Amino acid sequence: MSGYTDKIREISQRLLKDCSVEMIIGFRKGTQPMMNEPFVVRSAEDVDQLIWDSNCGINLTNYLTNRTEKIGIIAKGCDSRNIVTHILENKIKRDQLVIIGVPCRGMIDRRRIAMLAEGEVLAVTETDDAIVVKTGTGENEYKKSDVLQQNCKVCVHRNPVIHDELVAEPVEEQQDIDRYADVRDIEARKPEEKWAFFDELLAPCIRCYACKNACPLCYCPTCFVDEAKPQWLGKSQDPMDIRTFHFLRAYHCAGRCTDCGACERACPVGINMRLLTKKLEKDCLDQYGWEAGMSLDSRPALDIYRPDDPEAFIK
Amino acid sequence: MKVIKIDKKDWAKGIKALHKAYGLIGPVKEKEYFTFQVLSGGTIPDLEFRNTRLSPKAVVFPQSEDMFEYSLDDSREDHHLLKEVEKDYSPRVVFGIRPCDAKALELVKMNFDTDEYKDPYWLNLYEATTFVGMACDSPCSTCFCTTAGTGPYHEEGLDVLMADNGDSYLAKLLTDKGEKLATSAGWADSAGKSDVLAAKKTAAEAKIVSTVSTEALSGKDALELYNADFWEDVSFACINCGTCTYVCPTCWCFDIQDEVHGKSGKRMRTWDSCMFPIFTVHTTGHNPRATKLQRVRQRFMHKLKYFVDKYDKGIMCVGCGRCVRQCPVNIDIRRVCETMNSFGSDNTCAVQSS
Amino acid sequence: MDNPYLPFQVRIDDIIVESEDNNLKTFKFVFLNKEDEVKFNYSAGQFAELSIPGKGEIPIGIASSPVEKGFLKFTINKAGVVTTHLHNMKVGDIMGIRGPMGNWFPWSTFEGKNILIVGGGFAFTTLRSSIIYLLDPANRSKFGNIDVVYGARTPGMLLYKDELVEWEKRDDINVHITVDNSDDPDWKYNVGFVPPITEEKAPQGGSDSYAIVCGPPIMIKFTQPVLEKLGYDHDHIYLSLENRMKCGIGMCGRCGIGKELVCKDGPVFTLTEINKTPREY
Numbered sequence: 001m002s003g004y005t006d007k008i009r010e011i012s013q014r015l016l017k018d019c020s021v022e023m024i025i026g027f028r029k030g031t032q033p034m035m036n037e038p039f040v041v042r043s044a045e046d047v048d049q050l051i052w053d054s055n056c057g058i059n060l061t062n063y064l065t066n067r068t069e070k071i072g073i074i075a076k077g078c079d080s081r082n083i084v085t086h087i088l089e090n091k092i093k094r095d096q097l098v099i100i101g102v103p104c105r106g107m108i109d110r111r112r113i114a115m116l117a118e119g120e121v122l123a124v125t126e127t128d129d130a131i132v133v134k135t136g137t138g139e140n141e142y143k144k145s146d147v148l149q150q151n152c153k154v155c156v157h158r159n160p161v162i163h164d165e166l167v168a169e170p171v172e173e174q175q176d177i178d179r180y181a182d183v184r185d186i187e188a189r190k191p192e193e194k195w196a197f198f199d200e201l202l203a204p205c206i207r208c209y210a211c212k213n214a215c216p217l218c219y220c221p222t223c224f225v226d227e228a229k230p231q232w233l234g235k236s237q238d239p240m241d242i243r244t245f246h247f248l249r250a251y252h253c254a255g256r257c258t259d260c261g262a263c264e265r266a267c268p269v270g271i272n273m274r275l276l277t278k279k280l281e282k283d284c285l286d287q288y289g290w291e292a293g294m295s296l297d298s299r300p301a302l303d304i305y306r307p308d309d310p311e312a313f314i315k
Numbered sequence: 316m317k318v319i320k321i322d323k324k325d326w327a328k329g330i331k332a333l334h335k336a337y338g339l340i341g342p343v344k345e346k347e348y349f350t351f352q353v354l355s356g357g358t359i360p361d362l363e364f365r366n367t368r369l370s371p372k373a374v375v376f377p378q379s380e381d382m383f384e385y386s387l388d389d390s391r392e393d394h395h396l397l398k399e400v401e402k403d404y405s406p407r408v409v410f411g412i413r414p415c416d417a418k419a420l421e422l423v424k425m426n427f428d429t430d431e432y433k434d435p436y437w438l439n440l441y442e443a444t445t446f447v448g449m450a451c452d453s454p455c456s457t458c459f460c461t462t463a464g465t466g467p468y469h470e471e472g473l474d475v476l477m478a479d480n481g482d483s484y485l486a487k488l489l490t491d492k493g494e495k496l497a498t499s500a501g502w503a504d505s506a507g508k509s510d511v512l513a514a515k516k517t518a519a520e521a522k523i524v525s526t527v528s529t530e531a532l533s534g535k536d537a538l539e540l541y542n543a544d545f546w547e548d549v550s551f552a553c554i555n556c557g558t559c560t561y562v563c564p565t566c567w568c569f570d571i572q573d574e575v576h577g578k579s580g581k582r583m584r585t586w587d588s589c590m591f592p593i594f595t596v597h598t599t600g601h602n603p604r605a606t607k608l609q610r611v612r613q614r615f616m617h618k619l620k621y622f623v624d625k626y627d628k629g630i631m632c633v634g635c636g637r638c639v640r641q642c643p644v645n646i647d648i649r650r651v652c653e654t655m656n657s658f659g660s661d662n663t664c665a666v667q668s669s
Numbered sequence: 670m671d672n673p674y675l676p677f678q679v680r681i682d683d684i685i686v687e688s689e690d691n692n693l694k695t696f697k698f699v700f701l702n703k704e705d706e707v708k709f710n711y712s713a714g715q716f717a718e719l720s721i722p723g724k725g726e727i728p729i730g731i732a733s734s735p736v737e738k739g740f741l742k743f744t745i746n747k748a749g750v751v752t753t754h755l756h757n758m759k760v761g762d763i764m765g766i767r768g769p770m771g772n773w774f775p776w777s778t779f780e781g782k783n784i785l786i787v788g789g790g791f792a793f794t795t796l797r798s799s800i801i802y803l804l805d806p807a808n809r810s811k812f813g814n815i816d817v818v819y820g821a822r823t824p825g826m827l828l829y830k831d832e833l834v835e836w837e838k839r840d841d842i843n844v845h846i847t848v849d850n851s852d853d854p855d856w857k858y859n860v861g862f863v864p865p866i867t868e869e870k871a872p873q874g875g876s877d878s879y880a881i882v883c884g885p886p887i888m889i890k891f892t893q894p895v896l897e898k899l900g901y902d903h904d905h906i907y908l909s910l911e912n913r914m915k916c917g918i919g920m921c922g923r924c925g926i927g928k929e930l931v932c933k934d935g936p937v938f939t940l941t942e943i944n945k946t947p948r949e950y
Binding site: 382387395397400426427431432433436440471537538541569571572575580582587594596598599603616617620621622624625 | 670671672673674676678720722723724725726748749752762763764765819911912913915916918919920921922923924925926927928933945946947948949950
């Protein structure tokens with residue numbers, strides 16, 4: 001990915017200078033290892049703060065919702081699919097956007113690295129294939145493919161599906177990936193085992209809502225968790241309310257989720273709630289041959305009627 | 316003040332003795348993370364931890380807590396009458412609380428223990444608890460306690476301060492509660508006259524490399540800070556989740572909720588967050604802090620300006636660094652504090668030199 | 670330790686429909702335990718949390734006056750979950766009240782001074798409490814002239830109509846009633862918004878005069894320059910603010926405006942004080 005940052009700055013500077021856009025939404029270097037901060041640049045002088053590396057896992061489409069400006073946005077494969085979804089759902093207009101596409105080789109899993117490292121991670125650097133982790137006791141090198149986020153490991157759409165600029169040649173898409181091994185593993189369990197599994201999965205939840213707020217799909221003006229008249233959901237740590245939140249949220253993402261992993265990445269207590277959305281993603285693919293955000297020309301699976309629908313309810 | 320020595324060989328024995336007189340709470344490793352938990356019979360608190368992801372504030376301020384219960388069954392004589400929920404306020408001890416988190420308790424106490432009103436839930440738990448601190452010899456790179464009014468060996472808010480000293484722990488008994496605990500545990504060996512603790516304190520403080528500047532905050536005009544341009548930049552990345560407020564040891568905001576199942580109901584309180592839009596929304600739909608910028612500004616202004624002005628006890632932050640580490644989008648309170656503290660200083664210079 | 674979250678138990682003793690749209694009702698409460706009435710020692714301008722088991726709590730200004738003994742009165746607009754439920758409750762129903770809460774209009778400061786009271790809509794409740802307090806024979810002589818400007822959208826939306834008529838007749842208080850518009854041909858009072866009527870009818874301000882203003886934000890916004898024009902200093906103008914509240918005792922953190930908490934440091938602030946805080950209400 002070397003050279004991406006330079007190219008991003010070069011394109012951004014050009015777009016800002018010739019007034020093609022009012023702002024660029026990208027990332028700036030974070031204060032923490034493996035953390036970059038979503039960032040908006042409004043003047044050409046500031047483009048040097050923009051960076052790109054394997055720590056840009058937050059989905060920037062989240063920052064487009066209902067904006068009215070002309071915007072340049074940096075988009076890896078999954079972000080681009082969410083941009084498509086945003087356009088289809090009228091959250092932003094295509095002609096407001098200059099999409100600066102980033103062919104992606106995956107984002108690194110900061111929790112996994114923290115777990116592998118001995119002691120606190122003080123600095124992380126990367127080359128194309130390797131991640132070097134510095135701790136108080138020394139340095140360790142990991143193969144990047146071994147420390148990718150789970151969703152990046154099984155990603156088959158690394159290249160932006162829609163773009164106006166491209167910072168590099170497209171990367172080769174991953175072939176022969178078993179995308180749904182984890183989902184099948186859960187599907188194979190008995191109902192009570194599933195119940196126990198989800199109980200344990202969601203037990204650490206503190207209801208901070210980082211997952212839904214990091215998700216570009218969760219843009220409702222008032223989320224169902226906040227509805228007061230009537231109130232749908234209790235606000236305590238009652239496990240039933242916590243489950244309701246996660247399950248209902250996942251269903252709201254059915255046919256829309258691109259498995260960008262922002263929810264899981266954002267969770268401060270490390271819950272893999274992707275397992276829920278992943279199951280729905282798999283069902284959409286199995287039942288409708290649908291993958292979200294691949295094209296501006298087709299309506300989402302749950303948003304369209306076809307006369308040959310196999311389900312009887314439609315007839 | 317008495318400093319005693321607890322041989323690590325006697326640690327488990329003392330804990331066992333304490334199980335009889337106290338409820339025990341301490342850090343426990345669960346999967347790869349430490350959390351503060353009630354220690355069931357025989358469990359020994361694991362003091363080999365760095366920092367917990369969540370602060371131990373829940374020890375005195377549970378995330379959700381029942382306050383009252385009632386019946387809505389009209390055929391009952393006591394229908395619609397709130398009754399206090401039975402609570403266990405028997406003595407408890409929390410082990411391994413970090414000095415920063417203990418100081419946070421003292422800050423939060425200013426909110427819950429006022430001249431006019433006392434919050435019985437918080438105060439009863441607080442008073443029932445003996446706080447045994449664990450001094451911090453290997454701080455994280457994100458710890459900035461020494462410039463946030465506390466430090467790795469800070470004693471405020473603690474009844475006992477323990478420090479690891481190789482084969483033994485040194486324990487400074489800071490209050491009567493602390494003395495009583497040591498007696499119950501059978502820990503009585505005097506550490507003698509020793510400078511070890513002082514030396515360890517100096518060494519630990521030297522390891523805190525991250526800092527904030529706060530000296531200019533109280534002199535700033537609140538409205539000028541409020542109206543500053545930098546909030547747009549500070550707040551852009553924020554996704555308005557409640558992570559920073561929930562992991563923070565000093566955030567105390569809460570909600571009160573009624574929940575009814577069938578004919579029986581309860582009134583409870585739960586943590587709440589100024590990051591959530593619903594926090595301030597009026598019944599009319601009007602929201603005084605309707606935008607992300609307003610909410611982010613509120614959080615930092617409360618911690619670093621309003622609190623400073625209201626109590627004159629420094630900032631409402633103890634430098635534990637949890638929000639820095641856990642924020643999904645890396646909004647860093649140290650950076651914001653620096654921006655606020657240095658805000659307008661150019662102008663001040665210009666005025667002074669003219 | 671007294672539990673400040675535990676409400677006093679009260680029974681609904683009377684319900685009066687105040688407005689033509691039926692959305693405003695005045696509830697009269699009596700304490701189930703007589704000794705609680707003594708504990709509930711309040712001043713005009715304070716509020717309380719009305720507490721309905723199963724529904725929640727709602728902060729409402731106290732409409733009865735400290736000089737009225739044996740009951741409490743609140744006039745409630747049907748708006749949210751709690752108030753809607755309350756509107757469906759009946760005489761005899763049991764519920765709770767926590768309070769009194771917040772500060773009040775500084776009556777000792779006002780002694781010997783003229784007082785201008787400006788109110789609009791259903792925010793007139795604590796102003797009613799104040800007027801009853803001021804007109805009480807034991808109090809009236811302590812204060813100078815009293816002027817009241819009170820407006821509602823229509824004649825049918827005016828609160829406390831019987832009392833308004835009574836005050837009209839008195840010579841120790843000047844009452845200026847106004848409505849935004851009226852289709853009543855016999856309407857004999859003012860027609861117009863509160864700010865221009867205030868400008869027209871209210872006395873000049875000065876060091877011997879204080880103004881109290883309660884009403885919707887838009888009314889407050891446009892009344893402010895009128896009062897300035899009339900010569901009322903910012904620290905002689907008192908406003909009562911509203912914000913979302915839960916605890917009502919300064920602990921839950923949501924009603925803050927800057928370092929002030931509306932529930933505990935307010936709800937009554939001078940304009941000078943408000944001008945120093947962010948307008949987050």
